Amino acid sequence: xxxxxxxxxxxxxxxxxxxxxxxxxxxxxxxxxxxxxxxxxxxxxxxxxxxxxxxxxxxxxxxxxxxxxxxxxxxxxxxxxxxxxxxxxxxxxxxxxxxxxxxxxxxxxxxxxxxxxxxxxxxxxxxxxxxxxxxxxxxxxxxxxxxxxxxxxxxxxxxxxxxxxxxxxxxxxxxxxxxxxxxxxxxxxxxxxxxxxxxxxxxxxxxxxxxxxxxxxxxxxxxxxxxxxxxxxxxxxxxxxxxxxxxxxxxxxxxxxxxxxxxxxxxxxxxxxxxxxxxxxxxxxxxxxxxxxxxxxxxxxxxxxxxxxxxxxxxxxxxxxxxxxxxxxxxxxx
Numbered sequence: 001x002x003x004x005x006x007x008x009x010x011x012x013x014x015x016x017x018x019x020x021x022x023x024x025x026x027x028x029x030x031x032x033x034x035x036x037x038x039x040x041x042x043x044x045x046x047x048x049x050x051x052x053x054x055x056x057x058x059x060x061x062x063x064x065x066x067x068x069x070x071x072x073x074x075x076x077x078x079x080x081x082x083x084x085x086x087x088x089x090x091x092x093x094x095x096x097x098x099x100x101x102x103x104x105x106x107x108x109x110x111x112x113x114x115x116x117x118x119x120x121x122x123x124x125x126x127x128x129x130x131x132x133x134x135x136x137x138x139x140x141x142x143x144x145x146x147x148x149x150x151x152x153x154x155x156x157x158x159x160x161x162x163x164x165x166x167x168x169x170x171x172x173x174x175x176x177x178x179x180x181x182x183x184x185x186x187x188x189x190x191x192x193x194x195x196x197x198x199x200x201x202x203x204x205x206x207x208x209x210x211x212x213x214x215x216x217x218x219x220x221x222x223x224x225x226x227x228x229x230x231x232x233x234x235x236x237x238x239x240x241x242x243x244x245x246x247x248x249x250x251x252x253x254x255x256x257x258x259x260x261x262x263x264x265x266x267x268x269x270x271x272x273x274x275x276x277x278x279x280x281x282x283x284x285x286x287x288x289x290x291x292x293x294x295x296x297x298x299x300x301x302x303x304x305x306x307x308x309x310x311x312x313x314x315x316x317x318x319x320x321x322x323x324x325x326x327x328x329x330x331x332x333x334x
Contacts, residue, residue, distance in 0.1 A: 016098065017046050017047050017098040018099070019100040019102065019119055020048050020050060020092075020095075020097060021048070022052065022092025024089045025106035027058050028058075030140075034142075040071060043113050044115040048074075048096075050092045051067070051075070052077040077091060077092070084247050085193070086246075089192065100119050101181070102181045103193075105178045105224075107224040109224070111221070114220035118133060122181065128211060129210070129211040130175055130214075131213065131214045132180040132215060132221075133216040133221050134150045134219040135179055139224070139225055148171075150172065152215075153170055155215070156213060159277060160209045162280075164268070164285075165287075168284060168285065169288045174221070174223065175204060175213060176203055176204045177193075190206060195245060197257075198260040202263040202266075205267045206267040209271035241256045252307070253304040255304070257300045261290055
């Protein structure tokens with residue numbers, strides 16, 4: 001029987017799934033039911049859906065449990081606490097049993113043909129490691145608010161360094177974090193999602209330097225835009241950025257944007273391509289990432305200085321001499 005046809009949930013128990021979808025979730029009750037319903041109703045029926053709840057205190061786990069109780073293709077992983085984005089995203093990858101794998105954000109929705117079309121694209125192209133469709137953008141009420149810059153996005157032809165340049169120039173991060181169907185073994189060999197802020201960008205550069213990706217030209221993935229998304233910490237405190245990925249981070253300062261830049265250069269310099277290609281890839285990172293985002297780097301420094309100054313002032317205030325409880329004037333802010 002053709003596995004791209006809707007042959008029912010029992011297909012998974014007969015021969016194993018054709019594709020694994022990992023749904024990491026934290027406090028995602030607002031949209032999770034819509035996300036899981038769309039996965040349940042895919043044209044590609046022999047899938048497994050692994051929902052990984054990262055210590056949510058809302059109804060996320062209960063919603064996932066209801067799907068698992070009704071459909072044997074769904075199962076739920078739990079955690080007693082939030083262990084950070086990479087830990088949760090990588091444990092669904094580790095649990096995947098199918099040759100193809102996709103991360104699906106707990107607020108995003110796949111249209112019915114997405115998984116089948118992406119899987120077929122990879123089967124037709126054994127040299128490619130990711131297949132992805134075009135992406136529509138919606139708001140909290142499912143109203144269309146835009147689309148990704150992905151019409152005619154070419155991550156298939158050209159030199160490896162050109163693929164990396166296009167990935168950065170077109171901001172094609174959705175190929176990694178949502179909507180892209182990967183070869184499971186390749187993504188595991190790459191280490192999954194890196195454990196630092198913005199790791200999906202560095203993973204994308206590293207993978208683009210190694211193999212082509214194929215575009216399914218239909219708009220089959222729907223990404224939601226709302227105020228509770230992880231990327232909203234971009235403009236905030238540097239420790240909030242780092243602790244989203246590593247909740248146990250305890251140092252008083254952090255430089256997430258500098259660390260991401262270092263990792264992007266490392267991805268270029270360690271790629272298994274000729275030296276000239278590595279140099280072109282470094283040039284792509286400079287021109288398409290470092291220069292356009294130059295404000296990130298002084299902001300990292302500024303945010304750390306503000307944090308340290310405020311911390312010093314607060315400490316002086318609480319430990320200052322005199323009955324007023326105010327800091328000693330001799331210990332003014334430097």
